[in-house]
Amino acid sequence: MATLKDLRNRIKSVKSTQKITKAMKMVAAAKLRKAQDRAEKGRPYSDKMNSIITNLKASIINPSSAPKLLVGNAKSHKHLCVVMTADRGLCGGFNTNICRRARIFFNDIINSGKELKIITVGSKGNDQLKRMYGKYIVEKISFKDLKKITINESDEITTKIIDMFKEEEFDVCTIFYSKFKSVISQDPQAQQIIPIPSEDTSEDEVSTQTQYDYEPEEEEILENLLPKNISTQIFKGFLENDASEQGSRMSAMDNATRNAGDLINKLTINYNRSRQAVITKELIEIISGAESL
Amino acid sequence: MSETIQVDIVTPEKKIFSENNVLSVNVPGIEGDLEILSNHIPIITFLKPGRINIEAEGSKKSFFISDGVLEFNSNVLTILVSEIFDTTAIDSTTLDYLRNKSKEKSQRQNQTDNEAYLSGRFEEEVNRLTSSK
Numbered sequence: 414m415a416t417l418k419d420l421r422n423r424i425k426s427v428k429s430t431q432k433i434t435k436a437m438k439m440v441a442a443a444k445l446r447k448a449q450d451r452a453e454k455g456r457p458y459s460d461k462m463n464s465i466i467t468n469l470k471a472s473i474i475n476p477s478s479a480p481k482l483l484v485g486n487a488k489s490h491k492h493l494c495v496v497m498t499a500d501r502g503l504c505g506g507f508n509t510n511i512c513r514r515a516r517i518f519f520n521d522i523i524n525s526g527k528e529l530k531i532i533t534v535g536s537k538g539n540d541q542l543k544r545m546y547g548k549y550i551v552e553k554i555s556f557k558d559l560k561k562i563t564i565n566e567s568d569e570i571t572t573k574i575i576d577m578f579k580e581e582e583f584d585v586c587t588i589f590y591s592k593f594k595s596v597i598s599q600d601p602q603a604q605q606i607i608p609i610p611s612e613d614t615s616e617d618e619v620s621t622q623t624q625y626d627y628e629p630e631e632e633e634i635l636e637n638l639l640p641k642n643i644s645t646q647i648f649k650g651f652l653e654n655d656a657s658e659q660g661s662r663m664s665a666m667d668n669a670t671r672n673a674g675d676l677i678n679k680l681t682i683n684y685n686r687s688r689q690a691v692i693t694k695e696l697i698e699i700i701s702g703a704e705s706l
Numbered sequence: 707m708s709e710t711i712q713v714d715i716v717t718p719e720k721k722i723f724s725e726n727n728v729l730s731v732n733v734p735g736i737e738g739d740l741e742i743l744s745n746h747i748p749i750i751t752f753l754k755p756g757r758i759n760i761e762a763e764g765s766k767k768s769f770f771i772s773d774g775v776l777e778f779n780s781n782v783l784t785i786l787v788s789e790i791f792d793t794t795a796i797d798s799t800t801l802d803y804l805r806n807k808s809k810e811k812s813q814r815q816n817q818t819d820n821e822a823y824l825s826g827r828f829e830e831e832v833n834r835l836t837s838s839k
Contacts, residue, residue: 454720461716461784465750465777564718564788625779628737628751637752638775648718 417691420684424677431673437503438666445596445659452593452656459649462642466609468625469635480632482575482639485608486584491528493574493583493607494518497590497650498538499658500557505665507591507599507658508537514601515589519546530583534570535654562655567648575640578607590650591657597664599657606646609639711744711781713760715769715790722790723769725762731783732759733776740776748779755828757793758785768793770835772807772828793835801836808832 415423466483473479496515498508515538522529532552533539539553552573556566574586586607592600627634713731715723731742734756740749753774760767774787791800811825 451719455718457714457721458716458718458786461714461777461786462775465775465786468777469750624748625777626747626749628735628749634750634752641775645718 415683415687417684417687420680420687424680424684427673427676427680431670431677434666434669434673438663438670441504441659441663441666445656445663448652448656448659449593452652455649455652459645462638462645466635466638466642469631469638470609470611472625472627472631473635478632480635480639482578482607482643483609483635486581488584489527491530491583491585492522493530493532493577493586495532495534495570495574495586495588495647496538496542497588497647497654498533498535498541499654500536500555501658502537503665504658504662505668507661508535508541510599510601511589511591512538512541514603515542516545518587518589518603519549528583532570532573562648562651564644564648567644567651570647571640571644574607574643583607588647588650590654591661593653593656593660596660599661604646604650606643609642709744710763711742711783713783713785715758715785715787717787717790722787723760723767727763728760728783729763730761732757732761733785734758734771735776742778742783744781746778750775750777752776753785753787754824755831757831770796770804770831772804773824796835801832804832804835 470483473483494515496511498511502508519529519531529546529549531542531546531550532554533542533550534554534556536553536555536557539550539555543550554570556562559566577583578586585605587603587605589601589603592602594600710727710729711731712726713723713728714721729743733740733742734754736752736754739756740751753771753776755772756770758769758771760769770791770793771785771787772789774785776786777784791804808825808829811828814821814825
């Protein structure tokens with residue numbers, strides 16, 4: 414049986430753990446507000462960018478002359494997957510969920526005999542994936558030292574991806590990130606960025622019908638706009654991920670704090686019981702000692 | 707038809723400007739400046755470095771942009787820019803930043819004609835901003 418001192422020590426250590434998780438929750442909550450704000454403010458840009466690209470795609474009559482980034486190179490043998498995760502742990506299932514989503518996708522690709530290449534963004538994703546898919550990882554990127562991710566970082570990744578595409582190292586590129594829905598719900602997503610997936614025509618029929626005037630020509634616009642779009646989508650991934658990470662951490666730390674509280678209650682009851690047991694035992698010893706005299 | 711248009715200017719970080727009582731917008735299109743009034747035909751174009759002048763009912767606004775994409779459709783104008791500065795709020799630090807950026811751009815190697823033209827324009831515009839301050 415645990416002695417009184419042992420129990421006292423455990424209560425103390427759980428209490429200090431609780432303090433840490435509580436502080437982490439507070440920090441996450443403060444960061445979440447900012448991250449959520451950024452993610453929500455960033456959405457209009459990427460949405461608009463998407464709708465312009467969709468419009469342009471619809472207006473292209475001859476797909477063979479269209480930029481490869483838009484329509485792909487008519488193959489889907491080599492896949493590049495960009496898995497975006499956080500650089501820090503202790504955020505519940507956040508990193509694991511993204512990796513799980515990615516793993517399902519990877520297995521599909523491998524099972525169908527296609528070629529797979531992985532770029533991991535964020536160190537946690539790399540840690541989780543390198544065990545099983547180490548030989549497929551071609552590049553690991555981490556912005557651990559940066560306080561705030563800006564569009565420059567996603568430009569950097571985009572340049573890498575486009576260079577790889579030009580070298581024909583892959584045919585299809587998909588990014589994985591977690592879409593922020595609410596504090597308790599984040600949705601891991603797979604989004605294909607090269608080639609641009611064809612939209613369901615039913616959804617955007619009205620907007621795609623409009624005939625635009627282009628300045629300069631469609632092809633030239635696309636040529637310039639597509640890299641920008643990729644960068645925007647990756648940036649969106651960063652923003653959504655950031656918000657999701659903080660949200661996920663906040664609820665994870667909230668749970669941890671609550672669990673620590675429960676544990677403290679249990680341990681305190683145990684402690685008091687054994688303290689009383691010790692007192693009773695001592696009393697019995699004294700009384701029975703006195704009786705025997 | 708209404709005489710005013712809805713204007714949204716967005717950056718990757720946030721919405722900078724969003725109003726629906728705009729009478730006219732003057733933008734630096736890549737193939738020449740454009741004035742957009744209501745019922746303009748749908749258009750998508752790139753923007754070059756320069757000023758966006760917005761005339762709304764009872765107010766005027768002016769922004770400096772380094773690049774952008776413009777979409778106009780059924781009286782809704784959307785401008786996507788990566789960087790934007792309100793010209794009234796530009797101070798010496800912003801100017802320094804812009805000047806550095808313009809230097810960086812013009813020194814970049816292996817520029818295509820288009821890029822060289824754009825960085826030249828950028829420099830010109832920054833100089834104009836400097837002299838107007």
